[in-house]
Amino acid sequence: MPVEHYENFPVASILLPRRLVPAVEAIYAFARSADDIADEGDAAPPERLAALERYGQELAAIERGQVPADPLFARLAAVVAEFRLPVAPMHDLLSAFRQDVGTTRYADYTALLDYCRRSANPVGRLMLELYDAVDERNLRDSDAICTSLQLINFWQDVAIDLAKGRIYLPLEDLERHAVSEAELKAGPATPAWRALMRFEVDRARALMLSGAPLARRLPGRVGWELRMMVQGGLRILEAIEKVDYDVFRRRPTLAPADWVVVGWRALHM
Numbered sequence: 001m002p003v004e005h006y007e008n009f010p011v012a013s014i015l016l017p018r019r020l021v022p023a024v025e026a027i028y029a030f031a032r033s034a035d036d037i038a039d040e041g042d043a044a045p046p047e048r049l050a051a052l053e054r055y056g057q058e059l060a061a062i063e064r065g066q067v068p069a070d071p072l073f074a075r076l077a078a079v080v081a082e083f084r085l086p087v088a089p090m091h092d093l094l095s096a097f098r099q100d101v102g103t104t105r106y107a108d109y110t111a112l113l114d115y116c117r118r119s120a121n122p123v124g125r126l127m128l129e130l131y132d133a134v135d136e137r138n139l140r141d142s143d144a145i146c147t148s149l150q151l152i153n154f155w156q157d158v159a160i161d162l163a164k165g166r167i168y169l170p171l172e173d174l175e176r177h178a179v180s181e182a183e184l185k186a187g188p189a190t191p192a193w194r195a196l197m198r199f200e201v202d203r204a205r206a207l208m209l210s211g212a213p214l215a216r217r218l219p220g221r222v223g224w225e226l227r228m229m230v231q232g233g234l235r236i237l238e239a240i241e242k243v244d245y246d247v248f249r250r251r252p253t254l255a256p257a258d259w260v261v262v263g264w265r266a267l268h269m
Contacts (some may be wrong), residue, residue: 003101015225020130023083026075030055031093033072038097039164048101053061056094063087085129089122104165108172108201120150131222135218138218144211150232151204155197155240159187159248169200191247197245201237208233216269227266235262 016024037043037051058073061116080087081244096119106112124142128134154161154168161168162184174180177196184193210229215226239252254262 015221015228017221022075023079023130024127026072026079027090029072030076030090031123034094035100045101049098052098052101054095056091059087059090059094067214077111083130085126087132089125090167092118092122102190105167106170109170112151112168112170116147116150117143120146127222131218133222138212138214141211141214141217144207145214145226145233148204148208149210149229149233151200151207152236155204156247156252157198158184159251169196173199187248189244189248193247197247201240201245205234208237212255212269215266224266227269228262231262231265232259234265 007125034052034055037048037055043051058068058070061068062073062077062080067226068074076090079085080174096115099115099118103115106115121143124146125134125139128138128142158169166180167174167184169184173196174184177192177199179190179192179196189197212230214222215230217223218226235254236252239254239258243250243252
């Protein structure tokens with residue numbers, strides 16, 4: 001399954017137990033298709049919101065114990081029933097996707113974290129449910145990892161999001177570092193821009209490291225899956241630093257050699 005637009009999902013990973021693959025794929029299909037409704041194509045905002053509202057109605061039907069006629073939601077209903085999954089995280093995802101339709105700027109870090117709470121954290125919470133590993137400490141660390149991954153993706157994709165008319169960098173951070181929207185759109189990385197990105201990279205790294213103990217705490221495949229995700233995110237931050245924060249001319253990604261480093265670090269966490 002393609003994962004270009006939803007990088008937090010460990011879809012079809014070789015570390016994912018085969019018994020969980022259908023469940024993860026069903027959740028992914030729901031999230032990815034809803035995300036595409038919000039972001040892709042040429043539909044007008046009212047059409048996007050109406051389609052997302054239908055998704056919400058289907059989730060409500062699943063909560064009532066009904067089996068929707070739509071195959072996508074019928075699969076999801078079966079997974080919810082089999083694993084006794086809460087539907088609230090899926091509603092949170094829809095809330096974030098609805099926000100994507102109309103919100104293109106975030107005033108401060110608190111507002112951005114609230115978006116991540118609904119756009120990223122539900123993924124980790126659902127995975128913990130599937131692995132029967134839900135407790136307060138695990139949820140806290142999972143939220144930190146997922147939010148960090150979302151932030152890392154934002155910093156990696158600044159140029160891509162700008163082309164779509166979106167800025168996820170908090171406006172208060174832009175102001176604090178004296179970086180204007182006009183300068184962002186101009187593209188070349190300035191000293192002020194590098195200082196801003198250094199600040200954002202350090203903050204995302206600290207958040208990731210705060211949640212990283214979860215990867216050592218969880219046993220078996222889920223622990224290894226999480227170690228790879230943690231180290232992959234940290235490696236992307238290093239890639240941003242390696243290009244001196246100039247994400248305008250080249251999107252930092254992981255090459256095969258980087259994955260060797262990620263694997264080595266995961267092994268020695």
